[in-house]
Amino acid sequence: MAEKVMVKGTEAIGEAAIRAGCRLYFGYPITPQSELTEYMSRRMPQVDGVFLQAESEVAAVNMLYGAASTGHRVMTSTSSPGYSLMQEGVSYIAGAELPVVFVNVVRGGPGLGDIQPAQSDYFQATKGGGHGDYRLVVYGPESLQEAVELTAKAFDVADKYRNPALILADGMLGQMMEPVEFPEFRDLNTLPDHSSWAMQGAKGREPHKITSFDINEYVLEQMNLRYQEKYKKIIENEQMWEEYKTEDADVIIVAYGTMGRIAKTIVNMAREKGVKAGLFRPITLWPYPYDALAKLADQAKLFFTVEMSMGQMVEDVKLAVNGKKPVEFYGRTGGVVPTPNEVLAKLMELI
């Protein structure tokens, strides 16, 4: 078994990507994820990979588009304002059905905001952000170990469906240090073969054309319907979540990522006070595990969504609970991380 090593969050994700077979990275510095860009600049040459610091996030995402269209595993990372700039490219990449992995280490917004951890990019990450009917597979890890595993998964899922995937982390996860067990290096020869569609030169075959576009609205509609079929399969097969002490819970706290991790402490504190609390932690934020959460609506009396935002995921929780039980919300924003005590106090008020 591999040994556990102490690493920083951003570097853990970078190393996980390299081990998953990513050999091209394009990015642009922005706090709190610049260490990931720096890490890739050190590591890529060591594995015969490509590191290029783009002139902007707009350029970075388009370099990703070009590199991904050749069938290689590619990644970029950024933080909120940078991910906003990438949205044009995200939409094109989704339309062109290119397997690409994005990392957004979210910081406080809107606008320039600050450099503290936040979860206020949830809408942008899970509901679009770019134009058109498209979807990204979105993962919200709670720890570095999970981030490492989800990064590898993100590459596989992106390849499997020819669809971009996004690791939605936050500044806390990016900056913390934790022991991590890395998977072995993927043998590049075992990566999925993309030669049936990738742009590698039309030697002895018909040329491959990759676009997100058709000028004929009926053809474009057909393309969109094809994307939707794919999204349906992703919804069926790729939902991930964790339940913690939900078996007998009256109150279900719903939280993801760093907030999900903090929420475990809150569940334990509440139980010490005699409140039967449990945690539902979505791991895929799209596809959202609506059905699993809906099941708990038969049993629990109250849902309590906690976020490092003014309430974005709470809308998905309400969709799942579908009016059966009350859904309450508590959140801090602007980069403020709620403490277990303040969340617990709010919970005690509610019951």
Added chain:
Amino acid sequence: MSYKIKFKGPEALSGKEFTYCPGCHHGIVHRLVAEVIDELGIREKTLMVAPVGCSVFAYEFFDVDGTVAPHGRAPAVATGMKRAMPENVVFTYQGDGDLAAIGTAEILHAANRGEKITTIFINNAIYGMTGGQMAPTTLLGMKTTTSPYGRSAENEGYPIHMAELLSNLPGVAYLARTKVNKPQDVIKTKKMIKKAFLAQIEGKGFGMVEVLSTCPTNWGIPPVEANKWLEENMVPEYPLGVYVDKVGDEK
């Protein structure tokens, strides 16, 4: 009886009918690029990046692997491709709205990195696709649908000279400005395009050919007059010639 084919279209063209207006120079330049690809024997390893604009369909007209970049981003897309596939030949085909307005940063930085890609730049002083709006290359006094009183220096600034701008960057290995409104220009332009590809193939750096072109439709004048208008108005503003040549003479 047997026939000998004496003349046929370049293999690097797919044979799909061009969508360009009569008298538009896009078609001529496509043909030249395809002939160069044929002559260099690189069709099977060429990757093309088409732009947003009238030549958005260029990826269909060429019989090579191709994609369409977001408006202006072709040099970044081409960079990603070339870095992933250094043995392949990558070229972008871009209009002036694409390259000199929304995509100025991308072309400047790709050129400055000495990215080993080739760019064919069509300067027709106007936005064709969207119906004749002002481009950064629109001449002073020239009327367009968004400069109905004529472009003025005070309001819209001066026509932008991309060849001159980029020629200052050390990453550029070949750069020329040309036109195709006369047969002798067509022959010259083809040589330039070949050199812009050789700059890439020989690993010397970034290559670009700026082609002054007509847009009879949006200039609102017939093709023959458009060729004359180009000669009389565009050529004085945009000096022709080879700005950078690190390729050297063909053996």
